[in-house]
Amino acid sequence: MTGTDTSTEAPWDLSFLRVGALVSAALTAVAAPVAGLLAGWDDAAGVLVGALVVTAFFVVSGVVVAWAGRVNDAFTLPAALGAFFVKALVLFAVLNALPEEGWLDRLTLAWTVIVGALLWSAVQLRWVWTRPLYYVQPPAPPVARTDSPVGVDPDGPAERG
Known part of the structure; x- marks a missing residue:
């Protein structure tokens, strides 16, 4: 690795996506x-669509940030912000395309997105708090020396009796 190369050789762990998707699905x-x-089947559709939107958003963000981190660690923040901007534009367009009175309740969809984002954030927080994550690559463990200088006993001084 050169002095200017900031790419990482450690794989980016995306295992939180599986946990988040399972919790969200349950x-x-x-x-x-x-x-x-309790409220009607248009509300049930709002819950389903909201959960799918949040899950898709977190999966896209995770994959984009992991890809950027594999290329160069300095690209992760711009990639995360860019992905968020694109997703916000897409969500805005989709929500504006939905009719006010249609096959899903938009208010239920909005609340589902809020609750889902909080849920996914909690999953990510727990994932981060329970994993050993390093800011820098940890040093390699020390290697046991097998060679010793001439005339020195590797087991220490001999006892005389």
Whole structure:
């Protein structure tokens, strides 16, 4: 590695995506039918779409940031901000394209996105807090020396008796 090369050789761990997707799917499997029974099936559709949107957003962000980190560590922040900007534009366009009175409830969709983002944030926080993450590459462990200077016993001084 040269002095100006800031690419990382360590793989970027995206295992939080699996955990977040499973937790999101489990909660959606409970919340959608409950919303459907209590508020109507357009609300259940809002829960389903909201959960899919949040999951897709976190997956896209994770993959983009990991890709940028593999290229060069300095690219991760611009990649994260760029991905967020593009996703916000896409979400804005999609929400504006939805009719006010349609097959899903937009208010339920909005609340699902808020709750889902908080849920995914909690999953990421727990993932970070329970993993050994290093700011710099840890040094290699020391290697045991097998050679010793001439005339020196590697086991130490001999006892005389």
